[in-house]
Amino acid sequence: MFLVRPGVPEMLALTNTINRSALCFFLFVAFCGSAGAQTSPQAEQTGSGISLAPARIEMEMRPGTEATVVVDLDYHAAGENTQPVRIVATLNDWTLNRNGEVEFQKANTLPNSASGWLIYSPAETTVTPGKTHSIRVTISVPKDATPGDHLSALIVEQRADTIKLIQNRRQMVVRYRMAAVFYIKVGQLTRRGSLENLHAEASADSVLLIPTLKNQGNSAIRPVASALITNAAGQIVAQSAEKESLPVLAGSELAKPLTIEKALAPGTYSVKYRIDFQDGSRPTEGVTDLVVGNAAASVSYPRSDGKPAKP
Template sequence: MKRIFPLPLILALGALAQSTLGVEPPVLLKEAKPGEVLTQTLTVYNVGTRPVRVRVSLGDWTYDPMGKIQFLPTGTLKESASPWATFSPAEFLLEPKQSRPLTYTLTVPKDAVSGTHWGILFLESEDPNPPPGVPLATFRVRMAHVFYVNIGPLTSGGRITGIVPSPPKSPQEPYRFAIQYQNTGNTAQKLSGRFEVRDSMGRKVAEAEVEEVVVLPGQVRILPVILVGPLPAGNYTALAILNYGDPTKDVAADLPFTLRTPLSAPPGPPANEGGKGGTP
């Protein structure tokens, strides 16, 4: 088993009163060969004070370039691993403070193509005895276990297709950038990186955080970057440096831009007024 990707989604259909459903592990990555059978046992737990009825189902998921999750019927995606899965039990009752195992099996087709395949196992719970007069939907919670299956040979690659600037309308606003990245390989990637600003002499004068995300094979992600001051007016170069999991290789792109008015520092906490009067 290789590194585990961050969980891209945990969902809720409402607040389950006095009850919390969980699953461990929430995400899993396995290596497999065509024709291989994989079995995984999860632990489903209820840390709340009321019993819950849990129903299990399968689905597909993907996202748009901004990272908004989209849920789809099983087998919608050509990379879907959900049709390979069977599980037991499909429904069970979980008492307060109780946990129980849930086993699922992935039967990889003999003609499975190389690359990353993925799916999602939904666990939806509801209170079997909701208080009178309260809509049942109020007491539903849906959690997710995401599974990835890597089938070799795997190819890794990526590129930054652009950096789009959004200048501030006032010195108090941040300077916003959008890094456009494309996964050109056939395997899911854990993308990380940094964003720097350099002056006309090549010196780093500012930096901003780049969110760590998962990028599915062939897909595009837009990574928002927020740059705050203080930064004087002048000519600069924005530099995005990203890594998709290869410790020996980064991808980079730059964008010259002009800051026409100084960029202010973000507002600080209110000044301490202590000492000017007694305690109320």
């Protein structure tokens, strides 16, 4: 397989975090009811829109304890004739699949669900443009709760019966569906990240890296990673700056592709992927060889010499 070598130890102090960047889901419905969905990690603050803050809530709690948080809903509108809308809130379970895509499930169906622990109010309200509306969420952790992360999502969306359509006219209706995700962290938390595999392939104008990350702990990790590509002479020809990847949830794997926009000439290259799982362990570096042919289509060849990669 590819080579993996340890780096310099780097410890992380873990604290409760509330990330106030908004997470919005927009459902576009056109004319006769055909629909498509797309996601955006942050609500646009220009034009009309509805956003939730915080969009991610992480709380470390002990079994048998209770806490209350407030999720604010901001309805900002650019037009003068924008009308109030009726919204309804519900709970869903959620997870990330192996490709890094968010998946929502019915409440209390996933093994690590916290949906049964949450009570929120109001469940339905009318929101007015230019005003902030608050939803209070109370989390009650059972005395027999198992250690680790328990997840839930507060879904806020516009009631379908409040969307008014003008008959015999082609139009687009924007229906907002938003989520504030909850990580309820209970008891003794463990985070154990590992780099399981590293695949690289080149196209005409870019290089695609697919690292397979695994978390054997009971709590999510948020790795920080960078990539470096060198030619046969050891010269750097492309790189990706260090940045935080998607979280790797407890007991799961993540294999989300990373694209480096760079056209490589035919030849043999070394691809190094350095990752700090921020779990208290040393950073890890995976290395694989990439052979680029004349047709610009190539694959990686895992090293098998059993020696650590050169720094």
